[in-house]
Amino acid sequence: MPELPEVEVTRRRIEPLLVGRRIRKVHTTEPSYLFITPPNQLRRSLSGRTVGALARRGKYLIAVLDDGSRFVVHRGMTGQLFSESAVSPRLMSSTARSALSPEAQQRFRPDAHTHLRICFEDAGPEVLLRDVRKFGKLMWLRAGEEHPRLDRLGIDALEIGGEVLFAAGRKRKTAIKNLLLDQSVLAGMGNIYADEALFLTGVRPTRAAGRVTRRECDRLAQTIRQVLGRSIETGGASIRDYVTPDGSDGGYQFERWVYARKGEPCGQCGETIRRIVLGQRGTHYCPSCQK
Numbered sequence: 001m002p003e004l005p006e007v008e009v010t011r012r013r014i015e016p017l018l019v020g021r022r023i024r025k026v027h028t029t030e031p032s033y034l035f036i037t038p039p040n041q042l043r044r045s046l047s048g049r050t051v052g053a054l055a056r057r058g059k060y061l062i063a064v065l066d067d068g069s070r071f072v073v074h075r076g077m078t079g080q081l082f083s084e085s086a087v088s089p090r091l092m093s094s095t096a097r098s099a100l101s102p103e104a105q106q107r108f109r110p111d112a113h114t115h116l117r118i119c120f121e122d123a124g125p126e127v128l129l130r131d132v133r134k135f136g137k138l139m140w141l142r143a144g145e146e147h148p149r150l151d152r153l154g155i156d157a158l159e160i161g162g163e164v165l166f167a168a169g170r171k172r173k174t175a176i177k178n179l180l181l182d183q184s185v186l187a188g189m190g191n192i193y194a195d196e197a198l199f200l201t202g203v204r205p206t207r208a209a210g211r212v213t214r215r216e217c218d219r220l221a222q223t224i225r226q227v228l229g230r231s232i233e234t235g236g237a238s239i240r241d242y243v244t245p246d247g248s249d250g251g252y253q254f255e256r257w258v259y260a261r262k263g264e265p266c267g268q269c270g271e272t273i274r275r276i277v278l279g280q281r282g283t284h285y286c287p288s289c290q291k
């Protein structure tokens with residue numbers, strides 16, 4: 001799932017493919033729960049506009065258009081945002097891939113999962129959005145229009161401080177891992193990075209948030225910022241569907257300590273990494289290093 005680092009890497013790399021370009025035409029698939037703004041309205045609202053800036057809030061990408069309106073993209077579980085020149089086996093279903101010659105696999109062809117194609121006035125590449133499971137969200141907001149999805153977001157996880165975590169932990173009776181995934185506390189935080197930051201801080205994911213000390217909250221906040229920053233440096237984590245806008249993989253999946261390492265020895269103490277389900281999310285930890 002694209003989380004803060006993957007969304008930020010996408011923002012930085014897709015920005016030159018969007019900003020300053022005038023949109024000629026937009027193609028979409030039929031109405032579905034992916035489209036908060038109906039696709040025909042979305043196509044009309046984007047056509048003829050020029051993208052002025054590309055911002056990020058938590059896991060949302062926000063394109064600010066020249067009429068002050070905003071196009072907001074959340075990629076959900078499997079959303080991929082990329083240039084038409086991108087090449088990656090992650091951009092094709094395995095059945096589609098097996099039917100093609102190796103040369104044909106080198107070029108992306110829009111398929112049934114390609115829900116958005118943005119074509120520009122200039123001759124440069126199209127920008128596409130593909131989402132196999134359609135848990136992503138696309139919406140267009142008029143100039144000045146607010147939306148609860150954006151309004152309810154907490155502080156950006158790259159800017160989190162220990163005092164915010166500590167205060168939030170006093171208010172909620174929940175496990176610390178669930179608190180970290182609450183987007184109204186920490187916008188952009190996701191499963192991989194919560195597991196990694198808790199491991200590096202020595203705090204067990206199941207511990208009640210109210211029992212994490214102020215000092216641990218300070219260390220946890222600092223670790224979260226470091227883990228997210230490091231993942232951005234490596235291009236994000238490509239574990240399943242995520243590719244960068246040019247089709248290349250990120251590199252953070254090679255650096256993780258516990259996430260998706262069930263049954264492997266802990267890199268710090270050798271104890272076996274465990275996996276449990278917490279708040280409906282797979283959760284990984286070392287029973288010896290984390291208390």
Ligand SMILES: [Zn+2]
Pocket residue numbers: 266267268269270271286287288289290
């Ligand atoms: Zn350990």
